Amino acid sequence: MIARLAAGLALLLIYAGAFADGIALNPDSPDRYLVQVNDTLWDIASRFLQNPAQWSQVWYRNPALANPDQIYPGDVLVLRRRGREPRIEIETAPTVPLSPVIRVTPLVREIPVIPEHAIRAFLTRPRVLDGANVDTLPYIVGFPDEHIAGGAGYRFYARGVKAADGCVLAVVRPGPVYRDGVTEEVLGHEALYIGDAQLRRAGELAEFLLVRAEREAVIGDRLLAVEPRELMTSYTLHAPAKPVSGRIIGVRDGVTQLGQYQVIVLDRGSRDGLEVGHVLDIYHEVDTIKDYVAGGFGNVVEMPPDWSGSLVVFRPFERVSYALVMKAIRAMHVGDIVKSR
Structure with a gap:
């Protein structure tokens, strides 16, 4: 009887997707999936896994493929269970003796990790200024003919420029200050x-x-040298190597409630261990409540944070990062908590 109960429990654990290494499959995860043109890596990971950050732990990098980390529309992904460890791999043609194994790569780009249209502008333009260096940047002094502003085709004069003729610099305007969500630094x-x-x-x-x-452009705008950046797609979803906890401190366009595919600013950056592809959870900090039963009037109990969704870091700076909200089950706000699992 005990042996039968143990066997039944083991089957239940496997069915639920609870594996020894903490990887949890979705109850309805497919055994095979045909990659579609509009898919992202996040979409695919979410089909198979309860926590998309674990993708790098289940993805099999087949050495027979020219680009083992890249997935293309038309690829067939197969979920294999080897013992109690799940593995997801690209289905390849069977090996034929004396013949090379060939994968025909379609003439299309690999699927992106997250939607490119939502983040492209944040990868190709300067978006964060170091608070200590803003006052040292070159700035616009004025315009010819006593203009106070100018658009494309206008000339202007600037001071503090240390560049050669012909160089192209970005014109930026210092905006709101980014502060640590707890310390106000x-x-x-x-x-x-x-x-x-x-x-x-x-x-x-x-x-x-x-x-x-x-x-x-107006008098006082700053000039900034910009290094060319390519849209980075060759990375994967993964969890930070060490625990990370921070806050949402900013959002594009000044909206107050956040939702899916909203670009947000975090008060943690590369110095805190964040890198491209990191997945973090978002929590709403719930207020305390009074426990009138256990302690009578005035007894206060601190409620745990309420899970609101998930994000992916796509551009970390030294002290802040840009991230994209990928899943939202309720409205989010500036000040909400972000942390790794």
């Missing part, structure tokens, strides 16, 4: 992107031409 400033300006004549009073503008 200044972590940096939001950098509002104005446009791009080309240096026409270097000197104490440098002359620029505003070659591209999303909004008008």
Whole structure:
């Protein structure tokens, strides 16, 4: 009887997806899945796993494939259970003696980790200014003909420029201060992107031409050298190596309630161990309540944080990071807690 109970319990654990290493499959995870054109890695991981951050633990990097980490539309993913350890891999053609194993790569891009359209602008433009260095950046002094602002095609003069003729710098406007959600330490400033300006004549009073503008430049806007960045897609979802806990301290467009695919700012960055592809959970900090039964009037009990959803870090800076909300089961707000599982 005891042996039968033990066997039944083991089967129950496997059915529920509770594995020895803590990996939990979804109860309805498919055995095979055909990758679609509009899929993201997050979508696929969420089909198989209760915690998408565990994708790197179950993904099998087949050495027979030219790009073992990349998944393309048309690929068939297979869930295999080897003992009590799940493994997800790309289905490949059977090995034929004396013949090479070949994978035909479709003439399309690999699927992105998260939706590219939601984050592209945050990867290709400066968005965060170090709070200690804002006052040292070059700045616009004025415009010809006594203008106080200018758009694309306008010239302007700037001071503090140390660049060669022909260089293109980004014009930015220091925005709200980013502060630590608990200590109030200044972590940096939001950098509002104005446009791009080309240096026409270097000197104490440098002359620029505003070659591209999303909004008008004004006196006092800052100039920032920008290193070209490519849209990074070759990374995977994973959990931080050490526990991380922080707060949401900012959001694009100044909205107050956050939802899926909203870009948010965290008060933790690379110095705290965050990197591209890290998955964190979001919690709403619930207020305390009074326990009138156990302690009578005035007895206060601290309620645990309430899980609200998940995010993926896509651009960490030194002290802050940009992340994309991937799952939201309720409205989120600036000040909510983020942490690793």
